[in-house]
Amino acid sequence: MSHLAHIKDRCAGAVDVVVIGAGHSGLAAGHLLAEHDIGHVVLERGEVANAWRERSWDSLTLLTPNWQTRLPGFHYNGDDPHGYMGTAELVSFIEAYARSSTSPLLTNTAVTSVSKSDALYRVETERGVWTAKAVVIASGAANKPTVPAFARDLPGHITQLTPFDYVSAANIKPGGVLVVGASATGMQFADELSRAGYDVTIAVSEHVRMPRRYRGRDIMDWMDRCGILGQTYEEVEDLARGRRLPSSQLVGCGKRPILDLNSLREQGVNIAGRLMGANRMQAQFSGSLRNVCALADLKMKRLLRAIDAVADTDAQASPAEQFLDTRIDDSPLLTLDLGAIGTIIWATGFRPDYSWLDVPVLDRKGALRHDGGVVDSPGLYVLGLPLMRTRKSSFIFGIEDDARYVTTHINNYLNKTERSNHNVVYQDHSSQPGYRRSA
Amino acid sequence: MNDLETAVDNGVNVAALLGAREALTAAPEAARFIWRAASEWKSGTHTESRVERFFGLGEEQSHVREYKYDTDHPEIFASEDKGSTPVEFVLVGLAGCLTAGIASVATHRDIKLNSVTATIEADMDIQGILGIDPDVRNGFSSITVRYQIDADASAEDIAALVAQSQKRSAVFDIITNPTNVNVVVNQ
Numbered sequence: 001m002s003h004l005a006h007i008k009d010r011c012a013g014a015v016d017v018v019v020i021g022a023g024h025s026g027l028a029a030g031h032l033l034a035e036h037d038i039g040h041v042v043l044e045r046g047e048v049a050n051a052w053r054e055r056s057w058d059s060l061t062l063l064t065p066n067w068q069t070r071l072p073g074f075h076y077n078g079d080d081p082h083g084y085m086g087t088a089e090l091v092s093f094i095e096a097y098a099r100s101s102t103s104p105l106l107t108n109t110a111v112t113s114v115s116k117s118d119a120l121y122r123v124e125t126e127r128g129v130w131t132a133k134a135v136v137i138a139s140g141a142a143n144k145p146t147v148p149a150f151a152r153d154l155p156g157h158i159t160q161l162t163p164f165d166y167v168s169a170a171n172i173k174p175g176g177v178l179v180v181g182a183s184a185t186g187m188q189f190a191d192e193l194s195r196a197g198y199d200v201t202i203a204v205s206e207h208v209r210m211p212r213r214y215r216g217r218d219i220m221d222w223m224d225r226c227g228i229l230g231q232t233y234e235e236v237e238d239l240a241r242g243r244r245l246p247s248s249q250l251v252g253c254g255k256r257p258i259l260d261l262n263s264l265r266e267q268g269v270n271i272a273g274r275l276m277g278a279n280r281m282q283a284q285f286s287g288s289l290r291n292v293c294a295l296a297d298l299k300m301k302r303l304l305r306a307i308d309a310v311a312d313t314d315a316q317a318s319p320a321e322q323f324l325d326t327r328i329d330d331s332p333l334l335t336l337d338l339g340a341i342g343t344i345i346w347a348t349g350f351r352p353d354y355s356w357l358d359v360p361v362l363d364r365k366g367a368l369r370h371d372g373g374v375v376d377s378p379g380l381y382v383l384g385l386p387l388m389r390t391r392k393s394s395f396i397f398g399i400e401d402d403a404r405y406v407t408t409h410i411n412n413y414l415n416k417t418e419r420s421n422h423n424v425v426y427q428d429h430s431s432q433p434g435y436r437r438s439a
Numbered sequence: 440m441n442d443l444e445t446a447v448d449n450g451v452n453v454a455a456l457l458g459a460r461e462a463l464t465a466a467p468e469a470a471r472f473i474w475r476a477a478s479e480w481k482s483g484t485h486t487e488s489r490v491e492r493f494f495g496l497g498e499e500q501s502h503v504r505e506y507k508y509d510t511d512h513p514e515i516f517a518s519e520d521k522g523s524t525p526v527e528f529v530l531v532g533l534a535g536c537l538t539a540g541i542a543s544v545a546t547h548r549d550i551k552l553n554s555v556t557a558t559i560e561a562d563m564d565i566q567g568i569l570g571i572d573p574d575v576r577n578g579f580s581s582i583t584v585r586y587q588i589d590a591d592a593s594a595e596d597i598a599a600l601v602a603q604s605q606k607r608s609a610v611f612d613i614i615t616n617p618t619n620v621n622v623v624v625n626q
Contacts, residue, residue, distance in 0.1 A: 206606075276616050287615035291605040298599045331581065364467070 004034060007041050007104040012128025015039050016414055018121065019136040020111050022048045024071055024094055025384035026138030028399045030103030031072050032407040038414065040132075042103050043125060045110035049094040051140055056087040058168040059192060061252030063184060064395050065218050071097050072400045082218070084252025111139075115358040119417060121379060133417055134379040134410050137357070137368070141385050141394075142350030150277045151346065159343045163189075166345060169196035175342020176200070178283065180275050182207040183246035186347030187259050191251070194267045201336060202264065204289060205274035208248040209296040209326070210303060211258040215311045216318040219250070220395075226310040228303070229392035233372055236387065243367075243387045246349065247394075261293065261326050272333040283336040293326035352385070373406045379413060381406045451546040469497045485511040485521045526579070530559045532610045537584065540604030550596060553589040560585075582614065 007015060017033055019026045022044035030042040047053060062069060067081035069090075074097045076085075085093065098105060106125075113124040114135055123130040145162035154160065159173060163185050169192055179190045182204040190202040210219050223229045236242040251259045261271055273289035300323065311317035354362060361369050361376050369376040372389045383402055385393065392398030463470040472495035478488040491505040509522025523531070534557050545552050561582045567575035588597050605611050 273615070279617075284617050288605070288611070291602055291611075294598070294602045295606060298595065298602060301595065 004039065004102055004104055007039060010041070010104075011106055011109065012125070012130055014131045015041050016132060017041075017134045017136060017410060018043060018123045018130050018132040019138055020114070020123070021045075021138035021140060021384075022098060022105055022107065023051060023138065023140055023384070024049075024097070024396050025140070025399050025403065026136070027094065027097055027101060027103065027105075028072050028403040029136045029138055029383055029407060030105065031074075031097075031101050032403050033410070034102045036407055036411045038407075038411060040104070041130065042105045043109045043111055043123070043130075044105065044107045047107050048098045048105075049091045051142065052087050052091050052094070055142075055164045057163065057166045059086075059188065061086050062090060062396065063247070063250045063252060064220050064397060065254075068218075068220060068224075068395075068397050069093065070397050070400070072403060074100060082254055084254070086252075111356055113356055113358050116377060116380075119379070121359075132379075133414060134381065136406065136410070137354075137375070137380070137382040138384055139352065141352050143353035144351050145346060146349040146351050147346045148275075148277075148348065151344075154278055154344065155281060155338050158338060158341055161343060161345045163345075163347060163350075169193050169198070172196075172198065173342050176340045178203065178275070178336065178341050178344045179347055180344060181205070181246070181347035181349070182249065182261070183347060183349070184248060184250050186345070187249045187264070188251050189345050189347055190264055190269050191259060191267070194264065194269045199270075199340075200264075200268075201270040201272055201333070201341075202261075203272050203275035203285060204261065204292060205286075206292050207246060207296050209260050209300045210248050210250065211260075211321070211323060212250055213254060213257055214304065214307060215314075215320055216316065217311075218254070219248075222307040222311070223303075224392070225314075226306050228306065229390065229395075229398070231391050233387055233389055236391075239387065242391070243385070245386070257321070258323065260323075262324060265327060270333060271328070272336065278338060281338045283338055283341075285332075285334050285336070287332075287334060289332045290328050293328055297325045373402055374409055381410060447546055447549050447551045449542050449546045449552050451542050453543065453546045456543060457547075469495075471495070481521075482519075483511070484516070484518045485509065526561065526563065529579075529610075529614070530561055530582070533582070533584065533608075533614060534559055536608045536610035537586075537601075537604050540608050541586075541588070541600050544600050544603045544607075545590060545592075548596070548600070550600065551591040553591070554587070555590075556587045558585050559583070 007013075016038050017040035019029045019033070019040060019042040022042050026042050026044070027048070030040060033040040044050060061084040063084070065081065066076045066078060066083050066085060069076045069085060076093065109125045109127055111123055111125050113122075115122050119133065121132045121135045123132060123135060145164055147160075147162060151160060166189065172193060176199045177193050178201050179186050179193070180203045182202055186202060190200050194200040212219060214222060220229075233239055233242075249259055256263075265271055271289065273286035273292070276284045276286050278284060304320070304323075308320055311320070351366070352368075354366070354368065359377050359380060361380065363369050368382055368385070370382050370388075373382055375382055382388065383399065383406055387393055389402045389405060390398065393402055472493065474493050476488050476490045478486050480486050486509070488508045488510065489505055490502065490508075492499060492501050494500065508528070510525045510528060511521040512518035512524050513520045538555055538557060541555055542552060559582065561579040563579050564575045566572040567577040586601055588601070590597055590600075592600075
């Protein structure tokens with residue numbers, strides 16, 4: 001693989017494939033491209049696993065157990081297989097993966113533009129221009145927090161945070177806290193802040209309820225065993241909805257059987273419907289809370305029944321636990337006095353940032369038009385989006401299958417076109433100030 | 440399209456609904472509808488309202504005929520009771536919307552409905568509309584819908600039908616979430 005070693009000395013030039021992003025997706029793609037002996041470079045705007053370094057709160061952990069955390073040719077081999085990695089451990093894990101790889105990697109090299117002319121992509125970075133026959137977008141699905149437009153009209157005394165700003169309860173000023181959103185993120189914030197003594201209200205829209213452990217196994221283990229995580233994007237009935245699905249109400253803690261609205265309620269958290277807006281000093285919530293909880297309860301029962309079908313034939317499975325339906329007050333909150341709220345945390349989801357992408361492949365909602373990772377422009381690919389090829393695409397252990405599919409597709413694509421000459425004379429920028437390559 | 444040829448139809452053309460969903464995903468501007476009603480005061484608290492025309496799929500549309508509705512108040516309000524109260528019309532709208540949704544979702548899920556009945560109760564403290572107590576709102580303080588459904592499905596599947604219908608109901612959304620209302624005069 002001499003041409004890979006050759007590329008390692010460059011920060012601009014011609015290459016078969018440019019991979020954008022050195023998180024788990026981009027590094028997995030690089031690893032498999034190297035296996036295919038395809039000339040490529042992985043470009044990373046910051047350091048390896050940048051989003052995990054910059055944009056996580058202190059208590060953040062993976063939602064998958066350690067034994068399940070694996071990448072192509074690499075897996076967890078620590079002494080806590082049933083634990084859940086915190087951010088620092090995950091960054092070390094991904095760094096170790098990067099070090100183990102022969103993939104040429106350029107860190108601190110932000111991509112500023114990707115455009116296409118004829119059959120070639122032009123990838124402009126802060127430090128030089130690459131041309132490539134194929135590009136893999138592995139820049140992540142959660143580049144920007146989604147915050148509703150009415151947020152800017154809320155009273156000025158309220159500190160508004162997104163998950164990118166939140167660090168820990170110690171950084172939250174005294175006063176009431178309104179957590180907006182009941183996916184894993186919002187549930188974890190509400191839990192942590194109520195335990196720290198804050199008066200917390202959580203605004204709840206459609207959510208995915210499930211226990212952390214069930215019948216003696218982690219729920220992610222069961223969902224894998226019973227084939228749910230393997231469901232493909234072609235099998236899922238409503239793909240658009242499946243790709244929008246909020247993250248499940250899980251926390252990386254095996255000691256708690258379930259983190260749900262019932263457990264938050266017992267901790268004293270106020271449960272309200274979806275936040276619809278504010279009328280001066282009054283927040284207004286939807287009256288649909290009962291139904292969104294009924295939907296979540298019904299879907300959890302359906303999930304547990306599917307698991308039971310597998311667990312009943314599993315000699316190691318313990319008996320089925322029962323979970324009470326979500327308890328709702330007779331008259332759930334419809335308004336809240338914002339005078340008593342010091343902080344609002346928007347746990348209302350994330351979206352990718354494609355502002356640097358100058359290829360017309362976005363739909364009217366700003367999402368990439370792709371078919372299982374093959375973007376609607378020959379030679380352009382994506383990795384790391386929810387339900388990209390299967391339900392496990394969102395998870396670290398799901399990237400291997402997706403990256404194998406995409407890199408095999410790339411290999412066929414390059415074979416159809418003509419492989420570029422690996423001995424092409426590269427423009428050498430390696431002596432430029434600021435040039436830095438991963439060890 | 441085989442999955443659209445469901446054995447159960449409940450009188451609902453699901454294929455047409457799904458076709459419309461597909462077509463409108465491709466042409467979202469056609470999904471913009473405008474609903475209309477026109478009203479005329481008769482006497483006392485009696486008003487006659489009519490609906491016929493609406494806008495949708497990019498052009499003017501019309502019901503098969505004009506529908507007329509009388510609203511009034513009961514005799515205990517010193518009115519002549521020439522029609523249901525306007526707040527009861529809201530309940531009529533909710534019942535009609537949720538039940539239509541149940542029929543559509545059931546057909547899509549291949550569930551045969553034998554009977555679907557509902558009773559709706561809405562609580563209201565009229566100290567609000569009479570201006571007696573400013574802390575009491577004018578509208579309902581709560582609404583309870585009770586469905587009795589006989590269908591060829593499990594209790595849980597029936598509960599899921601009703602939940603999905605609420606999730607997709609326009610009137611449920613109109614009632615549970617705020618809407619900006621603009622009332623202009625003599626313009």
